[in-house]
Amino acid sequence: MKTTIIFFLFSVFLFISVPAGLVNAAGPEYDQAYAVYQNQGAGTAAPLFKKIVENKPDPDAMWMLGYIYKNQANFDTMYAESAKWYKNYLQFPFVKKDFAMHELGQIYKTGGYGVEKDLIKARIYFETLVESGWSDPNYARYPVNDLTEVMGEQMAGYTKDDTDY
Numbered sequence: 001m002k003t004t005i006i007f008f009l010f011s012v013f014l015f016i017s018v019p020a021g022l023v024n025a026a027g028p029e030y031d032q033a034y035a036v037y038q039n040q041g042a043g044t045a046a047p048l049f050k051k052i053v054e055n056k057p058d059p060d061a062m063w064m065l066g067y068i069y070k071n072q073a074n075f076d077t078m079y080a081e082s083a084k085w086y087k088n089y090l091q092f093p094f095v096k097k098d099f100a101m102h103e104l105g106q107i108y109k110t111g112g113y114g115v116e117k118d119l120i121k122a123r124i125y126f127e128t129l130v131e132s133g134w135s136d137p138n139y140a141r142y143p144v145n146d147l148t149e150v151m152g153e154q155m156a157g158y159t160k161d162d163t164d165y
Contacts, residue, residue, distance in 0.1 A: 019036055030060050037064065042072035053088075062089040063100065070103060079107045079116030098134050101125045104141060121152045 029052050037045035046068050052061040062085045069082035086100045088105075105125030113116025129143035 009086060027058075029055075030144070031135060033061065035067075040107070044066040057088075057092075059089050059092040059095045062086075063095075066100065070107065077113050079110075079112060080141060083107050083115055101129055102134075102146075105129070105143070105146060109146060119150050119154050123147065123154070126150060 006069070015078050028157045031049075033045050033052060035046035036048055046065065049061040049064050053065070066082045066085035066089060069078045069085065071077075071141060083104060086104050089100050090097055090104075102125070105122045107115055108118045108125070109123035126147035130147055134143055
């Protein structure tokens with residue numbers, strides 16, 4: 001009983017002391033921008049997500065901007081812009097980082113569209129995902145495959161003499 005009361009009081013303290021801006025509550029602006037994204041496409045929605053981020057750092061809007069700039073067929077693919085938004089998203093302490101890290105690893109693995117190919121950065125992202133045991137059943141094998149590909153590409157061109165000690 002005593003621990004229940006302590007837990008309750010601690011919960012009330014957190015509820016009162018944590019400002020609303022620190023809690024990820026996307027809000028009606030995000031919902032509206034997402035509806036535009038679904039109905040009118042990425043090109044129309046991207047400026048709305050940018051406006052949200054300009055007014056208040058919103059991790060959900062940053063995630064969507066990263067996704068739009070990397071993946072949308074009807075929108076110019078700009079990896080540099082995508083990487084910027086994914087990195088900003090990763091700065092938030094209470095967000096699910098796995099997907100953004102995987103997307104950044106993919107960006108650095110392939111390069112192009114304003115981003116220089118960087119196998120070291122890609123490897124860091126993929127190793128982090130593998131070590132964390134990324135638990136998403138639909139994507140869990142991809143970090144291992146990606147890490148293997150990156151390591152293989154890094155080793156390409158080495159001969160047995162290069163690796164002898």
